[in-house]
Amino acid sequence: MKKLCSVLMVAVMSLSSAILPAFNASAASISNSSYPEALKYSIWFYDANKCGKDVAVDNVFSWRSACHTTDGSDIGIDLTGGFHDCGDHIKFGITNGYAASILGWSLYEFKAGFDASGTTNKMLSTLKYFTDYIMNCRESSTKYYYHVGDPSDHEYWGPPEAQTGSRTIKRYMGSGQGAADVCGLYSGALSLMYLNYKDIDPTYANKCLTAAKELYALGKNNPGVGNADGFYTSSDWKDDMAWAAMWLYVIEKNNSYLNDANSWLPSPATNWTMCWNDMKLAVAAVGASATGDSKYKDALTSSMTFWKNGVSTSNGGLKILDSWGTLRYTSAQCMLSLVYYKLYKDESAKSFAKSQIDYILGDNPANMSYIIGFGSNYPKHPHHRAASGYVGWDNWKSPAKNVLTGALVGGPDNSDRYTDETDKFTCTEVGIDYNAGLVGAMAGMVQFYCDIPQYTNPPVTPTPTNPSIKYGDINNDGEVNAIDFAALRQYLLGIPTSNLNLTAADVNLDGETDSLDFGIMRRFLLGMLGSLPYRG
Numbered sequence: 001m002k003k004l005c006s007v008l009m010v011a012v013m014s015l016s017s018a019i020l021p022a023f024n025a026s027a028a029s030i031s032n033s034s035y036p037e038a039l040k041y042s043i044w045f046y047d048a049n050k051c052g053k054d055v056a057v058d059n060v061f062s063w064r065s066a067c068h069t070t071d072g073s074d075i076g077i078d079l080t081g082g083f084h085d086c087g088d089h090i091k092f093g094i095t096n097g098y099a100a101s102i103l104g105w106s107l108y109e110f111k112a113g114f115d116a117s118g119t120t121n122k123m124l125s126t127l128k129y130f131t132d133y134i135m136n137c138r139e140s141s142t143k144y145y146y147h148v149g150d151p152s153d154h155e156y157w158g159p160p161e162a163q164t165g166s167r168t169i170k171r172y173m174g175s176g177q178g179a180a181d182v183c184g185l186y187s188g189a190l191s192l193m194y195l196n197y198k199d200i201d202p203t204y205a206n207k208c209l210t211a212a213k214e215l216y217a218l219g220k221n222n223p224g225v226g227n228a229d230g231f232y233t234s235s236d237w238k239d240d241m242a243w244a245a246m247w248l249y250v251i252e253k254n255n256s257y258l259n260d261a262n263s264w265l266p267s268p269a270t271n272w273t274m275c276w277n278d279m280k281l282a283v284a285a286v287g288a289s290a291t292g293d294s295k296y297k298d299a300l301t302s303s304m305t306f307w308k309n310g311v312s313t314s315n316g317g318l319k320i321l322d323s324w325g326t327l328r329y330t331s332a333q334c335m336l337s338l339v340y341y342k343l344y345k346d347e348s349a350k351s352f353a354k355s356q357i358d359y360i361l362g363d364n365p366a367n368m369s370y371i372i373g374f375g376s377n378y379p380k381h382p383h384h385r386a387a388s389g390y391v392g393w394d395n396w397k398s399p400a401k402n403v404l405t406g407a408l409v410g411g412p413d414n415s416d417r418y419t420d421e422t423d424k425f426t427c428t429e430v431g432i433d434y435n436a437g438l439v440g441a442m443a444g445m446v447q448f449y450c451d452i453p454q455y456t457n458p459p460v461t462p463t464p465t466n467p468s469i470k471y472g473d474i475n476n477d478g479e480v481n482a483i484d485f486a487a488l489r490q491y492l493l494g495i496p497t498s499n500l501n502l503t504a505a506d507v508n509l510d511g512e513t514d515s516l517d518f519g520i521m522r523r524f525l526l527g528m529l530g531s532l533p534y535r536g
């Protein structure tokens with residue numbers, strides 16, 4: 001589940017290099033009012049990793065400006081934009097897609113938290129930087145580029161603005177180039193942008209939806225995982241395509257998408273959490289809300305139990321799933337926990353998230369905030385080239401010249417010790433995937449712990465379908481066709497008719513036979529809906 005690194009450095013953290021600050025700088029100050037500020041900072045981090053010509057536009061960091069402005073020029077395609085991955089400058093499709101998906105979902109799920117903290121516009125602007133890039137990399141409806149950069153990037157230590165040399169490796173998804181994992185994540189991110197943006201700029205939103213469908217078709221027609229030069233070796237593409245399918249279902253209520261999701265992901269349960277390589281629980285959370293299918297809730301409940309009882313806990317209370325970048329997993333699980341709380345009002349899920357988020361913010365034995373810039377005691381040596389500044393390899397382990405505000409570092413070990421050294425990247429590196437779950441979790445914390453208006457989307461409780469009923473076959477002739485449509489019209493106009501099957505006419509399963517059913521019958525017969533019944 002790890003990012004492989006070209007330099008296999010020892011991940012063991014020595015006690016001699018670990019630090020335990022002697023003063024309590026932030027733990028005492030953690031309160032509900034901390035969450036809006038932490039949310040704001042966690043979004044800001046993305047400004048530090050922006051790439052392309054427009055980096056300086058709407059950027060909170062004065063030390064960032066345009067970089068890699070010729071990406072793609074050697075093949076005659078503009079591949080500028082997007083986000084650097086972690087502390088390096090490669091643009092990986094899988095982490096750009098994952099981050100854009102989770103950030104978009106965060107805004108969709110916890111809009112009230114963003115609104116209350118005044119961060120909605122910044123979040124939308126950041127999301128648009130992602131979606132502009134994805135669509136900028138479209139060469140045709142069947143060819144999108146998703147990867148720019150090569151491993152030689154790691155031989156350079158300095159700001160992206162000063163990096164010279166060509167970025168020779170570009171990869172695309174298209175005919176014979178299966179990268180359905182990236183297609184799925186990109187498609188989901190674009191569908192979410194449609195949902196988040198349709199009331200702001202319908203033209204842009206519709207452009208996103210069109211691209212989401214193109215990428216969906218591209219992934220469906222070219223299965224397989226993408227090539228990331230061994231850094232992010234995805235284990236499967238089906239969970240990612242199920243993610244895309246679920247959001248298209250949310251938008252269009254076309255059962256064909258649900259059928260695809262079910263075929264790709266018959267069981268969404270996993271003993272891990274949401275990450276760039278595992279979207280099963282994210283699919284489960286959206287599926288639980290959109291369909292009410294118990295398998296989705298069961299997967300989420302099982303995951304909550306696993307994290308409470310099956311994941312090891314440090315003495316200070318941190319849940320540690322993996323030693324490499326541990327806080328990214330914990331943050332992601334916090335986001336899932338708060339979505340679970342939103343769906344089912346399970347107080348233990350809410351308090352789980354609070355316990356872990358408060359730890360991250362400074363309520364821990366090291367009295368240290370693991371979000372840079374938050375509180376007064378936070379990491380000073382993030383593994384991040386732009387934050388290091390113009391130092392080069394000779395001084396690359398010096399304290400960062402620039403404060404990488406909002407970045408979530410990999411985090412402490414299972415003894416609650418944090419090694420604040422630039423080269424200990426398992427604990428000091430940051431990433432666009434790390435912060436994504438954190439943003440979602442923090443928005444949920446604002447939404448549920450701060451005194452703001454609450455909005456909830458209770459899960460759908462579907463009316464069971466009756467297998468003996470052929471929905472839409474109102475005249476009981478074994479067919480669903482225009483005769484049924486005419487019969488339903490007559491019934492609704494009050495024209496006496498006989499032998500109508502009004503149960504079969506209730507095609508949206510709401511217990512009534514009315515004009516809503518008439519509209520659905522019309523759309524079904526026009527080929528706009530995949531099947532009946534239809535709960536839209």
Ligand code: ZN
Binds near residue numbers: 050068160
């Ligand atoms: Zn760049």
